[in-house]
Structures are given as C-alpha cells and as structure tokens.
Amino acid sequence: xxxxxxxxxxxxxxxxxxxxxxxxxxxxxxxxxxxxxxxxxxxxxxxxxxxxxxxxxxxxxxxxxxxxxxxxxxxxxxxxxxxxxxxxxxxxxxxxxxxxxxxxxxxxxxxxxxxxxxxxxxxxxxxxxxxxxxxxxxxxxxxxxxxxxxxxxxxxxxxxxxxxxxxxxxxxxxxxxxxxxxxxxxxxxxxxxxxxxxxxxxxxxxxxxxxxxxxxxxxxxxxxxxxxxxxxxxxxxxxxxxxxxxxxxxxxxxxxxxxxxxxx
Amino acid sequence: xxxxxxxxxxxxxxxxxxxxxxxxxxxxxxxxxxxxxxxxxxxxxxxxxxxxxxxxxxxxxxxxxxxxxxxxxxxxxxxxxxxxxxxxxxxxxxxxxxxxxxxxxxxxxxxxxxxxxxxxxxxxxxxxxxxxxxxxxxxxxxxxxxxxxxxxxxxxxxxxxxxxxxxxxxxxxxxxxxxxxxxxxxxxxxxxxxxxxxxxxxxxxxxxxxxxxxxxxxxxxxxxxxxxxxxxxxxxxxxxxxxxxxxxxxxxxxxxxxxxxxxxxxxxxxxxxxxxxxxxxxxxxxxxxxxxxxxxxxxxxxxxxxxxxxxxxxxxxxxxxxxx
Numbered sequence: 001x002x003x004x005x006x007x008x009x010x011x012x013x014x015x016x017x018x019x020x021x022x023x024x025x026x027x028x029x030x031x032x033x034x035x036x037x038x039x040x041x042x043x044x045x046x047x048x049x050x051x052x053x054x055x056x057x058x059x060x061x062x063x064x065x066x067x068x069x070x071x072x073x074x075x076x077x078x079x080x081x082x083x084x085x086x087x088x089x090x091x092x093x094x095x096x097x098x099x100x101x102x103x104x105x106x107x108x109x110x111x112x113x114x115x116x117x118x119x120x121x122x123x124x125x126x127x128x129x130x131x132x133x134x135x136x137x138x139x140x141x142x143x144x145x146x147x148x149x150x151x152x153x154x155x156x157x158x159x160x161x162x163x164x165x166x167x168x169x170x171x172x173x174x175x176x177x178x179x180x181x182x183x184x185x186x187x188x189x190x191x192x193x194x195x196x197x198x199x200x201x202x203x204x205x206x207x208x209x210x211x212x213x214x215x216x217x218x219x220x221x222x223x224x225x226x227x228x229x230x231x232x233x234x235x236x237x238x239x240x241x242x243x244x245x246x247x248x249x250x251x252x253x254x255x256x257x258x259x260x261x262x263x264x
Numbered sequence: 265x266x267x268x269x270x271x272x273x274x275x276x277x278x279x280x281x282x283x284x285x286x287x288x289x290x291x292x293x294x295x296x297x298x299x300x301x302x303x304x305x306x307x308x309x310x311x312x313x314x315x316x317x318x319x320x321x322x323x324x325x326x327x328x329x330x331x332x333x334x335x336x337x338x339x340x341x342x343x344x345x346x347x348x349x350x351x352x353x354x355x356x357x358x359x360x361x362x363x364x365x366x367x368x369x370x371x372x373x374x375x376x377x378x379x380x381x382x383x384x385x386x387x388x389x390x391x392x393x394x395x396x397x398x399x400x401x402x403x404x405x406x407x408x409x410x411x412x413x414x415x416x417x418x419x420x421x422x423x424x425x426x427x428x429x430x431x432x433x434x435x436x437x438x439x440x441x442x443x444x445x446x447x448x449x450x451x452x453x454x455x456x457x458x459x460x461x462x463x464x465x466x467x468x469x470x471x472x473x474x475x476x477x478x479x480x481x482x483x484x485x486x487x488x489x490x491x492x493x494x495x496x497x498x499x500x501x502x503x504x505x506x507x508x509x510x511x512x513x514x515x516x517x518x519x520x521x522x523x524x525x526x527x528x529x530x531x532x533x534x535x536x537x538x539x540x541x542x543x544x545x546x547x548x549x550x551x552x553x554x555x556x557x558x559x560x561x562x563x564x565x566x567x568x569x570x571x572x573x574x575x576x577x578x579x580x581x582x583x584x585x586x587x588x
Contacts, residue, residue: 145331146359164446179443249570255560261521
C-alpha cells in the first residue's frame with residue numbers, strides 16, 4: 001500500500017551566519033517575519049525530516065512526499081528547490097494577508113486537514129524560536145499523537161500502521177512504537193541529510209508545479225501575549241591571560257588552591 | 265491568593281524545586297497556593313513544601329503520555345481554576361504545555377529562564393534565535409497562563425512547614441496517546457559515563473571541539489577538582505560526548521562555582537547555558553574567543569598540554585600532602 005508523507009517545514013533566518021537585529025524582528029507571529037531581508041534557510045531540524053521522507057521514497061517510489069510551508073512569496077525559489085529533490089507536491093501558504101493574531105499551527109492545520117496523509121514529519125526546534133510548540137499544536141489541533149526529539153526512524157517499521165522511532169532523552173536513547181497517523185518531529189542529531197539535486201533537475205523549470213495558496217485566516221484569535229526583544233548582554237570580566245608554560249600552570253594552580261578547589 | 269499548579273516530570277523530579285522557585289518569582293514567596301501534580305511516587309519529599317499534592321492513580325496514564333497527562337491537567341484546572349500552570353521544559357513538558365495552552369485557550373511562554381517585575385508589570389523572559397536574543401513576554405488580560413520552565417533556571421531555598429493535603433486523582437483518562445515505550449538504552453561513549461546530572465555539580469570541566477581526543481583526560485581532571493565533565497555541542501554532535509552532559513541553548517543550563525572551559529570557542533548558544541558561574545577559566549588557542557572575555561583566567565595555548573601539566577601539578581601537590 002502506498003504511503004503519503006507530509007512534511008511541514010519552516011524557512012528561518014540563518015542565525016549562525018547573520019547578525020540578528022532585535023529592532024527588525026516583528027513580534028507576536030508564530031512564523032515570525034524576522035530577518036526577511038536576511039538569508040533564509042530550511043530550518044535544520046526540518047531538513048532532517050524531509051531528508052528521511054525522501055530516503056523512504058527512494059526505497060518506495062510509489063510513496064508520495066508533500067511539503068508545506070507558511071511564509072512570504074519570496075520563499076518560492078526555496079520551495080522550487082525542494083521540488084527539484086523529488087518532492088511530489090510543494091505548497092506555499094502565503095501569509096501576505098494574514099493577521100498577526102493567527103497561530104501558525106492553526107493555519108497549517110487548516111490546510112493539512114484537506115490533504116491525504118499517513119504521517120506528518122516536522123523538525124523539533126526552529127532556529128529562530130526554539131520553543132518546539134508548532135508541531136505539538138499542530139498535532140493537538142488535528143487530534144494526533146506527536147513526538148519531539150526523534151533521532152531515528154526504523155525504515156523497516158515505518159508504514160501506514162506504525163512507526164518505530166528512537167528519541168534522545170536524558171536517560172539515553174528510548175525507543176517508542178507510535179500508531180499512525182501521527183506527527184514525528186526530528187532533530188539534527190538524526191543525521192538525515194538532504195540529497196543533492198541531479199544536474200538535470202537543477203535546470204528544470206518547476207515554477208508551474210509550486211502551489212501557492214492564501215492562508216485560511218480562521219485561525220485568528222485575540223493576542224494573549226505581547227513580545228519585546230532585547231540583545232543578550234554578557235558581563236565581561238577583568239581577566240588574567242597566561243600561557244601553558246610553567247608560570248601559567250602555576251598561576252592557575254594557585255588560583256584553584258586559593259579558591260578551595262584543591263582541598264584534599 | 266493565587267493558585268499555582270506545578271507538574272512533575274517523572275523522569276526529572278529534580279526540576280520540581282526550580283518550578284517552585286519560578287512560582288515565587290511570579291507571585292512572591294508565601295503569596296500563592298501551590299499544587300503539585302505527580303504520576304509516580306509518593307511525593308513524600310515535597311510534604312511541607314506544597315499546599316496540595318495530587319497523586320495520579322497508578323495505571324491511569326503512562327508517565328510518558330503527553331495527551332493523557334494534558335487531559336489530567338486540564339481536568340484539574342477546570343476543577344480548581346489555576347492562575348498559572350508551570351511545566352518543566354523537558355522533552356515531555358514541551359509536548360504537554362502547548363497542548364494544554366490550546367485547550368485552555370490561553371497564552372503560552374516556553375523555555376522561561378527569568379521573570380522580571382517592572383513598572384509595566386511582569387515580563388517573562390525566554391531566549392530566542394538560538395540564544396542570541398532574549399524575548400520579554402507580557403501576558404494580556406487576567407486569564408490563566410501556561411509556562412514551561414527551563415530546568416535549573418530558578419533558585420528555590422527549600423522551606424517546609426506547610427500543611428500538605430494529599431489527594432488521589434482517579435478520574436478516567438479518555439484521550440490517551442497510541443504510543444508504547446519499547447525499551448530504554450543508556451548511551452555509551454568512549455569516555456567514562458557521567459556520574460549524575462551535571463546540573464547538580466558545583467565544578468564542571470567542559471570540553472569543546474578543540475579537545476575531542478582528550479575527553480578521557482577531562483574525566484581525570486574533573487575528578488581531581490571534585491567535579492563532573494561537561495561538553496559543548498560539537499563533541500556531542502561528533503559522538504565523543506553524551507548529549508546529557510551538553511551545556512548550552514540546546515543542552516542544559518548550569519550554575520556552578522567553577523567552570524573550566526577547554527577548547528570551547530564560546531558561541532552565544534553555549535554561553536546561554538551558563539546561568540551563574542562564580543569562576544571561569546578558559547583554555548583556548550585563541551585569546552580572542554568569545555568565552556575569553558567572560559573568563560577570570562584565560563590560558564592561551566594547547567588544551568591537551570594544559571590538562572597534562574595541571575594534572576601533574578595537582579598529583580605532586582596531593583602526594584606531597586599525603587606524606588605529611
């Protein structure tokens with residue numbers, strides 16, 4: 001039996017490569033409008049989720065992989081790139097007319113509820129928010145089970161009925177059996193990597209294949225929080241600089257001794 | 265008087281006092297009625313510390329089932345009308361808090377690390393953008409609030425003396441998750457297994473990407489200093505160190521007397537995990553690494569050489585003292 005895998009992904013500012021300017025971050029919106037002038041990348045955890053889906057599809061060509069994202073129309077080239085990676089269907093839900101009171105999860109759920117799927121794959125944390133709330137909310141709205149922190153999915157036990165997954169927890173690695181349909185949220189620790197597009201695919205014009213829909217704003221609800229943003233400031237210290245020569249080691253040793261860390 | 269509900273993650277009971285500390289920051293010590301919800305165990309350790317302990321009856325719901333636990337918290341809220349519900353920002357807690365906030369149609373702040381009171385009212389602080397900025401969030405209106413609290417972000421000085429009422433929660437759970445825990449496998453790494461939780465340690469010897477091959481030596485140095493080994497994200501990603509000892513935005517938040525950072529550059533994501541550090545010694549080839557500006561002593565040079573020489577010095581000192 002074929003399987004429909006739906007990947008809900010997010011494009012985020014590349015916070016490791018660009019400076020985040022708190023003045024230019026709009027607040028209160030789940031799929032925030034931060035850094036839209038910044039370089040945008042597929043959120044790393046989400047990329048792992050999509051990579052797993054494409055890996056399964058490579059083994060089972062009859063399976064379908066659909067990608068959906070919410071954001072501005074400027075994300076179209078990024079979504080077209082995903083179509084060049086053997087994604088069967090890519091949908092951009094345009095947020096142009098969306099009220100800032102809309103919950104990302106409600107808008108996504110409204111669209112996803114119209115699509116056939118056996119499993120929804122997402123990332124766990126996003127680089128910009130990091131709260132991991134959207135995949136959980138998505139599952140809650142759709143009435144599904146959900147698991148965060150997935151570091152591995154057994155490809156031999158991933159079908160329309162069940163998924164056997166590994167999750168990194170404090171105690172170590174825990175294996176769960178999840179009933180389908182469900183939402184599985186992967187982390188970068190999974191190590192799943194997106195394939196490279198074939199040269200012929202890179203040249204393929206897929207602009208007609210990308211589906212762009214307007215967001216259903218039925219997810220608008222009164223704002224319950226107001227967000228302010230501040231740069232993080234660390235207190236600098238007057239420091240001593242030493243080397244690894246005998247004098248430097250002696251200084252560190254004396255310091256540790258004076259502070260009581262070498263008591264016998 | 266405000267009513268606060270605190271949920272205890274069975275896998276991380278040590279975070280419960282942190283949440284009590286957060287409650288004190290929210291409403292002031294002694295100015296709220298505290299309710300603890302726990303799934304396993306008697307809760308004896310918290311007698312005298314909470315006004316109410318709600319024990320969920322055995323077998324009602326699996327300790328790892330976020331949907332079932334959410335239903336229990338929702339039902340308790342409907343019966344008791346909590347002003348705030350605090351949930352540890354553990355893996356399980358992160359799967360409960362958003363579900364609960366949606367069901368209660370209320371605001372949620374995730375991964376809270378601080379609470380500030382100003383002229384504009386109370387602001388709930390959480391890191392965002394991989395720890396590069398802080399978000400200050402104010403709730404609007406007087407409704408209930410749901411917050412997930414980052415473990416080890418708040419202090420609580422244990423004080424008992426309250427008369428604790430214990431009740432058993434027995435209402436049937438109708439909406440459980442369709443998941444089963446098959447098995448738990450403790451991770452094993454090349455270096456020694458960490459003893460206990462790094463958040464409980466007063467001394468941490470932390471290794472970064474620059475000391476990948478020296479992790480066994482870090483264990484020895486940590487032992488010599490009466491502490492534990494921690495790591496930045498890089499050696500964890502490389503499979504050299506366990507995820508459970510990772511400090512930082514995607515790891516743990518620590519408060520220690522001594523933090524010795526070896527071969528750690530000090531990305532803002534790593535520094536986000538250093539809540540309170542009395543003394544910081546960094547060892548780095550570059551004297552301009554971000555962590556250097558926060559250090560009491562910067563050792564510029566090779567971390568492996570530093571460990572070897574310092575261990576030699578400590579051994580000589582200790583063997584000399586033993587003979588006295």
